Each structure stands twice: as C-alpha cells, then as structure tokens.
Amino acid sequence: MFFNKLKFILVFAVLLVVGLAFVATPATEAVTPVLSVPDEVANVDTESDTLGIQVYGIRAESVSFELTIMFQNDPNAATPVNTPVTGFDETDIELFAFDPNDQFVQRGAAVAPVDSDVPGVYTTTITAGGSVNRVIIRIPAAAANTILSPQDVIDGTAATPSVPATPLEVKIIRSAAPPLTLTPDKLVRGDTPFTVTLTSTKSITLGSADLKVTNGYLDSIVPDAAKRVWTLTIVPLPGRAEITVEAASNGAYVFPKGTFTVDTTGPVATIAGAPSLGGGPFPMTIAFNEPLQAGTTLLASEINVTGGTITSPTPIPGSNVYSAILTPNPGVTTVTVQVNTGAVADAGGVQNTATPSPAHTFRVAATGTPTGVTPRQGTVTISEIMFATDGGANEIQWIELSNTSKTETVALDADTGWELIIENYDNPRANNEPLSGTINFKNSGRVKTISPEQSVLIVSADGRNSGTTHAKGQLFGATRVFKVYPALAAEFGMRTSRDAFLHPTQGFHIKLVDGRNNLVDEVGNLDGSVRTADRPTWELPNGWTEDGARTSIIRQYREYNPRIRRYTNKGIALDGTLRDAWVRAAETSFLYLSQKNIETWYGSRTDHGSPSIRAGGALPVQLSQFRPDLTETGTVAINWTTESEVDNAGFNILRSQTRTGEFKVINVQLIPGAGTTAERNTYTWTDTTAKPNVVYYYQIEDVSLGGERQTLATVRLRGLVSAKGKLTTQWGELKRSRD
Secondary structure, three states, X not given: OHHHHHHXXXXXXXXXXXXXXOOOEEOOOOOEEEEEOOOOOOOHHHXXXXXXXXOOOOOOOOEEEEEEEEEEOOOOOOOOOEOOEEOOOHHHOEEEEEOOOOOEEOOOEEEOOOEEEEOOEEEEEEEEOOOXXXXXXXXXXXXXXXXXXXXXXXXXXXXXXXXXXXXXXEEEEOOOOOOEEEOOOOEEEOOOOEEEEEEEOOOOOOOHHHEEEEOEEEEEEEEOOOOOEEEEEEEEOOOOOEEEEEEOOOOOOOOOOEEEEEEOOOOOEEEEEOOOOOOOOEEEEEEEOXXXXXOOOOOHHHEEEEOEEEXXXXXXXXXOEEEEEEEEOOOOXXXXXXXXXXXXXXXXXXXXXXXXXXXXXXXXXXXXXOOOOOOOOOOEEEEEEEOOOOOOOOOOOEEEEEEOOOOOOEEOOOOOOOEEEEEEOOOOOOOOOOOOEEEEXXXXXXXXXXXXXXXXXXXXXXXXXXXXXXXXXXXXXXXXXXXXXXXXXXXXXXXXXXXXXXXOOOOEEEEEEOOOOOEEEEEEOOOOOOOOOOOXXXXXXXXXXXXXXXXXXXXXXXXXXXXXXXXXXXXXXXOOOOHHHEEEHHHOOOHHHHHOOOOOOEOOOOOEOOOOOOOOOOOOOEEEEEEEEEOOOOOEEEEEEEEEEEEEEEEEEEEEOOOOOOOEEOOOOOEEEEEEEXXXXXXXXXXXOOOOOOOOEEEEEEEEOOOOEEEEEEEEOOOOXXXXXXXXXXXXXXXXXXX
C-alpha cells in the first residue's frame, strides 16, 4: 500500500514538471513609459513640477505641442536605456483637459497618431482647445508589451506588460493681448540709457505694471500715434553686465524676454596708413570701433609714437575716425604708434586700454622701387585665407595674394624670388601638425607673376574648384594656383595631399617678402619667429559654420574719403596681425553669389569664400551707360548698362538739385546686381518722387557684397518734370553730359 502511494507521488511530480514546461514563464522586468513635453515657462505659478507651454495670442486659440514617450527599463538610472515594445498606439494615451476654473472639459484635448523613428521612443502631437489651460496626460498599465526574442519563445517566456507612466501635467499660459515683439537682444553701450521697442499687431495700452526690468529701471514708455509700437527707455543700474526686459507676472501681456548685454569694454583703435617711399611724411588714420563720448578730443600727447612725430589728430565728421600726419625720424626703418590708456571713452564712459596692442608698426622704405619690378610696398597683400581643415577629409586650404595696382604686374620671380614665410603654431604634444616653411616663387611652381588687379591662390593641393563655371573657366588657371603639396610636402611636413600646411585651429603667421628681402605684408596671430614658443595673441575665428560648411576669413580694406564722407573700398589693407582686420566670409553677403548661380570656391562647393576675388577691392564694375530720361507719365526712367561685374551686390540711385550738393539715396531697397559676371547687363529703375519744375542731378553707386560703395557716374537730367506730368524742353539746348 505504501509502495503504491509513493509511486503515485512520483508520477504526479513528473507530470507536474512536464505540465509546467507548457506554461509560459513570465518575464522578469517591466518597462516604464516616461513622458516629456517642451517646457517653455519655468516654475509656472511656483509649481516646480508643472510644465508650461507659452502661447502668444488670444485666449480662444487652440494650442498644439509635442509629446514624447520613452519606454525604459530603469528610468532612474544615470543613463536610462530605451527598450523596444509592441502594441502601443495613440489609443493608449489618456488626456484630461481643464478650463481656468478647473472644470473638466469633455474632449478638450486630442492626440494625433504616434510615430516612432527610434525603437522604444514614440512622438505625437497633443492639441488643447481654446478654453483649456491645463492638460493631464496619463498612460495606464499594460499599454505596451516587451518584445520577445526567439529564445524567449522557445523558453515559453511571456511578454511583460508595461507599468503605468507617472502622470504629466502641462499648463497652457495664454496672453489676452495680440502677439508682442520685443527688440532683439543687443549690446548696449556702457551704463547709459538705451531704448527697446515692443511692437503689437493692433492698438494696445501698455503700462509700467506690465513690464519687469532686471538690473535696470524703466525711465519712460512712449507709444506711436497708432499705439502699436511702444518705445521703452531703460536705464542700467551701475556695474551691471546684463539687463533683461520681460512681461510682468501680473501684467496684461505676454512676450518673449529680451536680454541686453552692457558693453564694459572701452573703444579699440585700429591704425592704418601707407608710408611714403623715401621716409617722408604720410597721412594715417586712427579708427575706433564704437562711438566716442560726447566732447571727446584725442590729443597728440595721448598717442605714443616711437621713431617719428605726429600732428594733432583731426576728427572726421560723422565717424569714429581721426586723421593725422606721421613724420618718421631720419634714417629709421620702423615707426610704432599706439593710443595710450585712458585717452578716450565710449558713450557709456568706459575708457580705452592701450590700443592697438601690440603697438602698430609702420615699416619705412628708405628708397623707391624700380618701375616694372615690384610696385610700391603694400600693393600686394594677403587678402583671404581658408585655414579650416577636417582631419581625414580632403579639405583644401588656401591663401589668396592680391595685386591692387591698376598698372603694374608683380614679378614674383624677380631677383632672388618673392617668398611666403609661414610660421605654424608649434604644439609639442600633438602629432602630424604642419611644420613652418617657406615658399619661394622663383624656385618652384608655375605662379611667377600677378597681373594688375588680379589674385593668385596658394593651395595645399590640387582640388575641385569653380573654374569651369566662373569667368569662362579662367579663374583658376595653372599660372594662378601654387600647389604646396607637390612642391614642398617635406618642407611643411605634409605626408599626404590631405594634410594641412596651415595650423587648423591655433594659429599661424605669414610674411610676404620681395626678392630683395623687403617685407611687403604680414598677417596672423603669432610673432613670426620659429625660434620662440608662441602664444597666439588672438584666437582664430571659427572656420566652420553651424551647418558644417567651411568659411574663409577675409581681409578688410578701407579708407575714409572726406569728399563723399564715408569709407571707400579703395583703401589699404588693415593690419593683418590684428583680429579686427578679418571677417568670416560666412558673415558677409557672399551668399549672394550662389543665389546668382555664380560660384567662387576651391576645395568644396559648400565653402563660404571668394577665392581669387579680393573682397573690399576696387569693384571692377564696368559701366557703359547711365541715362535718366523723362517719361510721358511725369516720372524719370533711369537706365544703365554694365559690361561686367565682380563682387557686386547691387546699386543705389542718388539725387541732388545741384551738382555739388548733397546726394541722397532715393531707392528704398538695394537694386540687385549680377554678383560676378563677364556678361553685359541692362538695368532700369523709375524715380516716381521727382517734383515738377526742379533741376535734378542723378548718381549711380554700386555696393559690394562686403558692403563697400563707390560712385560710378553723375548725370544731369535733361529737361524738367512738368506740373501736368508732361515733358518740357527747357533744357533742350543743353547737351547730355556726365558732369
């Protein structure tokens, strides 16, 4: 009997084990959905756990925002891991909407179908109705299941349902007013009052209680006649570096916060001038980068000159520039000039430091230059540099040399040969960085001359370029491109053509000397000596744009023309050893070239730059006709024709009632030019504001992509506009002139 009982127990145990083999074993770990939405307002109503969606509009508008659901094994881990799930869709999302009185709103919020591009992560759009100001989002338990692996199926493991998500509460912050726009963030000068504007789409009433100013106070609020644009005068508190203007928490309106940074840096001076041959007196300018304090007078005693004397500086009206005459001492080869600390102050009272720093050095040429061999010192300049490089990618570097002479061809192989001496930043802890080296144009390469008003490129290696689409394929001819890698790979430590010959991030110093070892130009942020341990005096600009394109740095050229009372693009190159002399091509209007289907690049089609076109140089816009004519409708039709254009953003039409009077621009927007083209272009623009029986003179002005301007022609209108809009011929006896 006992034996039968034992036998029964054993058989039952075996059957139990076999039976369990066919029962699914539950998974051991459940996933948790984690919810998130954009948080546009921090700590809404002091509720630190409530997210806020800011709405600039009227209360009746519906509001949409994005919801993200991430299914995670351990949401509390330092780096949670998203886990793929199955069975989840928008029907698993529960929404509860409430109005401002906390009353439940039936169907007050809706959810769009979910989308998933990443395993375990879903996105959707929640739309709250116009009467809703609070939405609570929940995902209950078992909204999704873990995904079984093949082994799970073999083992009989069951899919584990997800656990509930922590509910998410989103508050909708609405404005009862139309959308308001605040002046964009800007730099304000010193501790002086400044103005910002609030702009509305319709009339509003704005008071000080609607505004909150931090680190300053509101001095006045002035509306325009329509009460749509309100001008706020803000006074910064002493010693504060940042002022913010935002909507008051209990105000009637809502608008984005504005942040305004106080300029605590004094004026910075840039000194420029071209020493005359033989060491005689020459004009120089001292340009400050911001307006000076009212009543400021720069004295000769406040300028430190070593190796020469300077006359009393004369302010140039309407600018931050002083002019003076500098006379080198007999026999000197260099003269240094520096504005002393505290010589001037900006509009906010912040004084300058000693600038430029180090002092600007003028190199004095003792004798003239033989005609036809080299032009006067300073005519050939290093005008643009593409230094950015991406390790492992064929990103070509290049240096542009420009000859601004209108008549002289520069013989780079004259005498012992012109040299480009390149010092690269030496980082002993880094490998495969470019070495310092010298390029002698007489000894290697096919680049031997630079034609008048032309440029040549020194490139790291042969690369793709826009030569076939620009200037009929002649832009990058072999005699205008010097390739460093084939000629001087060992000199610069280039193991492959992909290696850089300029340091890509820290810095370099480049000297251009002629065949008689006279320094012609120098640029860079190092001291120019390979025997010293360098520390860059200024940081190279970022050679990459936000969208991953390369950008060159472009040398600035300028000179003040007192006749037209503005800077012109016929000036000399700013000191290339100073940061202020350079601007990133991506920060200029060179994008206009691509809009006109004119390409200027070497290395990559997406580059921002203007290789072989000197930015700021004299614009070779060849104007063949400029003619204003009366029309039968009482307007003035202005027609002009260009034979070619380079670096030309467009034109302005200016008008005056006398030939020597003040010419004012009369076109509201710049009249677009053709950018860069060798083709003829004809333009027409109509002056509809000319008054009857008034003598008019017209000027045409072209504007470069870098913002430089020059007047091309001045013409007197032949005849007068009649009071009835008909032509008169009072000036018929006069010949058309270009005076």
